[in-house]
Amino acid sequence: MGKTRTLTGAFLTIATLTVTGCSGSGAPSAETASAPADASTASGTITVLTQRTDLIKSGAMKAYAAEFNKVYPKIEVKFEGLTDYEGEVKIRMNTDKYGDVLMIPGAVAKNDYPKFFAPLGSSIEMSDKYRFSDKSEVNGKTYGIAQFGTANGFVYNKALWKRAGVTAWPRTPEEFIADLRAIKSKTGSTPYYTNFKDGWPLVQWSANIGSVTCSEEANNKLAGPVSPWKSGSELAVIDSLLFDIVKDGLSEKDPSTTNWEASKSKLAKGEIGSMMVGSWAISQMRDAAEKAGKNPDDIGYMPVPVQREEGQCATLVSDYQQAVNIHSDHKEAARAWIDWFTDKSGYSAKEGAVPTLKSAPMPDTLKEFVDNDVTFVERSESKTGAVNDIDKAAEIGLNTPDYRQKLVDIARGAQKGTAESYFAELNKKWDEAAKTIGS
Amino acid sequence: MTETTEAVSVKTHRATPSRRGPSPTGDSPRVPGSRGRTLRRATPWLFLAAPLALLITFTYVPVGNMIYYSFTDWDGISPDRNFTGLDNYVQIFTRPELFRVFFVSVYYLAASAVQIVIALYFATVLSFDLRFRNLFKGLLFFPYLINGVAIGFVFLYFFQDGGTLDTVLSWFGQNPGHAWLGDPGSANTSLAGVSVWRYTGLNFVLFLGAIQSIPGELYEAAQLDGATRWQQFRHIIAPSIRPVLSLSVILAISGSLAVFEIPWIMTGGATGTSTFVIQTVKLAFQFNKTGLASAAAVVLLLIILLITWIQRRLVPDEKVDLV
Numbered sequence: 001m002g003k004t005r006t007l008t009g010a011f012l013t014i015a016t017l018t019v020t021g022c023s024g025s026g027a028p029s030a031e032t033a034s035a036p037a038d039a040s041t042a043s044g045t046i047t048v049l050t051q052r053t054d055l056i057k058s059g060a061m062k063a064y065a066a067e068f069n070k071v072y073p074k075i076e077v078k079f080e081g082l083t084d085y086e087g088e089v090k091i092r093m094n095t096d097k098y099g100d101v102l103m104i105p106g107a108v109a110k111n112d113y114p115k116f117f118a119p120l121g122s123s124i125e126m127s128d129k130y131r132f133s134d135k136s137e138v139n140g141k142t143y144g145i146a147q148f149g150t151a152n153g154f155v156y157n158k159a160l161w162k163r164a165g166v167t168a169w170p171r172t173p174e175e176f177i178a179d180l181r182a183i184k185s186k187t188g189s190t191p192y193y194t195n196f197k198d199g200w201p202l203v204q205w206s207a208n209i210g211s212v213t214c215s216e217e218a219n220n221k222l223a224g225p226v227s228p229w230k231s232g233s234e235l236a237v238i239d240s241l242l243f244d245i246v247k248d249g250l251s252e253k254d255p256s257t258t259n260w261e262a263s264k265s266k267l268a269k270g271e272i273g274s275m276m277v278g279s280w281a282i283s284q285m286r287d288a289a290e291k292a293g294k295n296p297d298d299i300g301y302m303p304v305p306v307q308r309e310e311g312q313c314a315t316l317v318s319d320y321q322q323a324v325n326i327h328s329d330h331k332e333a334a335r336a337w338i339d340w341f342t343d344k345s346g347y348s349a350k351e352g353a354v355p356t357l358k359s360a361p362m363p364d365t366l367k368e369f370v371d372n373d374v375t376f377v378e379r380s381e382s383k384t385g386a387v388n389d390i391d392k393a394a395e396i397g398l399n400t401p402d403y404r405q406k407l408v409d410i411a412r413g414a415q416k417g418t419a420e421s422y423f424a425e426l427n428k429k430w431d432e433a434a435k436t437i438g439s
Numbered sequence: 440m441t442e443t444t445e446a447v448s449v450k451t452h453r454a455t456p457s458r459r460g461p462s463p464t465g466d467s468p469r470v471p472g473s474r475g476r477t478l479r480r481a482t483p484w485l486f487l488a489a490p491l492a493l494l495i496t497f498t499y500v501p502v503g504n505m506i507y508y509s510f511t512d513w514d515g516i517s518p519d520r521n522f523t524g525l526d527n528y529v530q531i532f533t534r535p536e537l538f539r540v541f542f543v544s545v546y547y548l549a550a551s552a553v554q555i556v557i558a559l560y561f562a563t564v565l566s567f568d569l570r571f572r573n574l575f576k577g578l579l580f581f582p583y584l585i586n587g588v589a590i591g592f593v594f595l596y597f598f599q600d601g602g603t604l605d606t607v608l609s610w611f612g613q614n615p616g617h618a619w620l621g622d623p624g625s626a627n628t629s630l631a632g633v634s635v636w637r638y639t640g641l642n643f644v645l646f647l648g649a650i651q652s653i654p655g656e657l658y659e660a661a662q663l664d665g666a667t668r669w670q671q672f673r674h675i676i677a678p679s680i681r682p683v684l685s686l687s688v689i690l691a692i693s694g695s696l697a698v699f700e701i702p703w704i705m706t707g708g709a710t711g712t713s714t715f716v717i718q719t720v721k722l723a724f725q726f727n728k729t730g731l732a733s734a735a736a737v738v739l740l741l742i743i744l745l746i747t748w749i750q751r752r753l754v755p756d757e758k759v760d761l762v
Contacts, residue, residue, distance in 0.1 A: 254600035256620035392726045400725045405709040414622040
C-alpha cells in the first residue's frame with residue numbers, strides 16, 4: 001500500500017508541474033518597435049542572436065557594432081552566435097528570453113509572429129522601402145526585415161564549361177543535360193554535384209520556384225490542392241531536371257558521402273562542373289578558388305535553364321528576417337540596430353547578396369545576370385504561411401532535404417519507382433493535406 | 440530474490456520490540472523517543488530527497504509533459520495548443536508508413552545477435568590465461584569509449600567512395616566500386632556493422648565480469664574430469680552468466696528498436712535508413728508535429744516495455760546456483 005501511495009504522490013506532483021508548466025505568460029503589449037527619435041540619447045543594452053558564428057569569431061560583428069555606436073553612442077550591442085540556430089532558438093522561444101534582436105526561425109508559423117515579435121510598421125510603408133517585406137506580413141503589419149536576399153541559379157566553373165566547348169548558357173533543360181554530357185565526356189569531371197549527404201543544398205532547388213514561369217505569384221499558387229508536381233509546373237520542371245541529371249549519371253558517383261566544404265574547392269579546381277546554390281555562395285566559391293590557387297573569375301553563375309518570352313528568370317528570395325522580441329525591454333534600441341544594419345552597415349554588399357533596400361544596387365556577384373538581362377522575379381511570400389501549413393501537414397518538406405533525397409535515390413535506382421510515380425504520390429499527399437487543412 | 444529480502448526484514452522488525460525488554464504495554468520505552476522515532480522514520484526519505492527530486496524533475500516531469508503533448512496538436516513553439524484527444528494515436532496506428540521503419544530495426548536486431556556472439560566468444564577466450572590478455576581486453580573495449588558522433592564521422596570516411604574500406608579491399612585485388620551507403624540494403628548493413636563495432640565492447644565487458652566471478656575451482660574440477668573447453672563453456676560458463684546474457688538480450692532488442700545516433704550522423708535517414716526515432720525527430724523538428732511525435736515516442740516506450748515484459752515472462756530471472 002505504501003508503494004501505491006508514493007506512486008500516486010509522484011503522479012500528482014507530475015500532474016501539478018505539468019499543468020503549471022503550461023499556463024503561459026500573459027499577453028505582452030503589441031506596440032510597434034519604432035526607431036528612436038533622437039539617436040544620441042537612445043540607450044540600452046541589446047542582445048542580437050545570430051547564426052553567423054564565423055563573423056563573431058572573426059570580429060566582423062564587433063566592427064559593425066563599433067560603427068553603429070558612432071551613430072548611437074549609448075546603445076550597447078552584444079552578440080550571441082548559435083551554431084544550431086534553428087534548434088536552439090526554437091527551444092528558447094518557449095521562454096521570454098530569446099534576445100532583443102533575432103532572426104525569425106523557420107519553425108515559427110507565420111500566423112504566430114504577433115505572439116513572438118513586435119511589429120515593425122505597416123506593411124504598405126515597409127514594402128515601399130524594402131524587398132521581401134511580405135514574407136513576414138501578418139494582418140497588415142510587418143514583423144521582420146530581411147538581412148539580405150539571394151538570387152537563385154547554378155554556380156558553375158566557366159573554365160571547365162569552356163573546355164567542354166560550351167560557351168552560352170543553356171536555354172532549356174534538354175540543353176542543360178546535353179551540356180553536362182559534354183562536360184562528362186570531354187573533361188571527365190563530375191558535371192553536377194548534388195551534395196546529397198549534407199541535404200540542405202538539395203533544398204536550394206525549392207528556392208527556384210518562380211524561375212520557371214517567371215511569376216511572382218508562383219509560391220502563392222501552391223496554397224491549395226493544386227497538384228504542384230503536375231506536368232509543366234514549377235516543381236515538376238525543377239525536380240525533373242534534377243532527376244534526369246542523376247538518372248543519366250551526370251552527378252557524383254557516390255552521393256551518400258558528399259561533403260559541402262570539400263565541394264567548394266572541387267568546383268573551384270574544375271573537378272565539379274556545377275551546383276545548385278543561392279547566389280550567396282558565389283563569394284564563398286571565389287574564396288575557395290583563391291585558396292586553391294585558381295582564378296576566382298572562373299566561378300560563374302547562371303539562371304535556371306528555362307527560356308521564356310521575358311528571357312530567363314531568376315527568383316529573389318529573402319534570407320533570414322530580423323525581428324524584435326516582443327518581450328524586449330529595449331525595443332527602440334533593437335529597432336535602431338535592425339534599421340542601421342540593414343540600411344547602412346554594408347553587410348549585404350560585403351556578402352555579395354541582393355540588398356533588402358530597394359534603392360541599393362545589385363551586387364557585383366550578379367553582374368552577369370544584370371548584363372544578360374536576366375529578369376529578377378521578386379517572389380511574393382504573402383501566402384507562405386498557408387503553403388507551409390500544407391507542406392507540413394503533408395510531411396513532404398519543400399524546405400527539408402528528405403523528399404529530394406528520395407527523388408535522387410529513385411533516379412539512381414536505389415529505391416523503387418519512377419519520376420512519374422513519385423510525382424503522382426507527392427501530388428496526392430499535397431492535395432489531401434490541402435483539403436484537410438482547408439476544411 | 441526480493442521476496443527473501445522482504446521476509447528477512449519483516450522478521451527483524453517483529454523481533455525488535457521483544458528485544459527491548461519485558462514491557463507489557465510496549466508503550467513506556469517509546470515515550471522519550473517519539474520525536475526521535477519520526478525523525479528516524481524520515482531519515483531514509485531525507486537521504487532520498489535529493490535523488491528523488493532530480494529523478495522527478497529530469498525524468499518523470501518530462502515524461503509527464505511528453506504524454507500530455509501527445510494528446511495535443513502542439514507544434515513545439517506556438518504558445519497555443521489544442522487538446523485533440525486520441526487523434527495522434529489514431530494517426531500512428533492508421534498510417535502504415537509510420538510503422539514501416541521498424542523493418543530497418545531488423546538489420547540492427549541481426550547485428551545485435553552477431554554482436555552478442557562475438558562478445559561472448561572473446562569474453563570466454565580472454566577469461567582464460569592468454570598472452571597479451573589485457574591488451575586484447577583494452578582493444579575490444581576501446582570503441583565503446585569513443586564518442587558516437589566521432590564514430591559516425593570516422594565511418595563516413597571509411598565507407599566513402601575510394602575510402603578506407605575500398606582501399607583495404609583493393610589490396611586483396613578486390614575492386615567492387617560499390618557505394619556502401621548508396622542503396623538501402625548495403626547502407627543498413629554497413630550502419631548495423633558500425634553499431635556492432637561500437638557496442639561489442641560493452642557486451643564483452645559485461646560478459647567478462649560475469650565469467651570472472653565464477654570460482655576457478657570449477658574449471659579445475661572440470662579439467663580433472665576431462666571436460667573440453669566447449670564442455671566447460673556449455674556447462675559452467677553459459678549457465679552461470681545467464682542473468683547477464685538475458686540482460687544483454689533485452690538491451691539489444693530495445694536498442695535495436697531505438698537506434699538513432701549512427702544513422703542520423705552518417706546518412707540522416709536518407710536512402711531507407713530511417714529508424715523509428717529518426718522519423719520521430721523529423722516529425723517533431725522538421726514538420727513541427729510535436730504532438731504526433733510525442734505520441735510516437737510514447738508508443739515506442741510502450742513497445743519496449745511490452746517486449747521486456749514478455750521476455751521476462753519467457754525467460755524468468757532464475758537464481759544462479761553454481762555449487
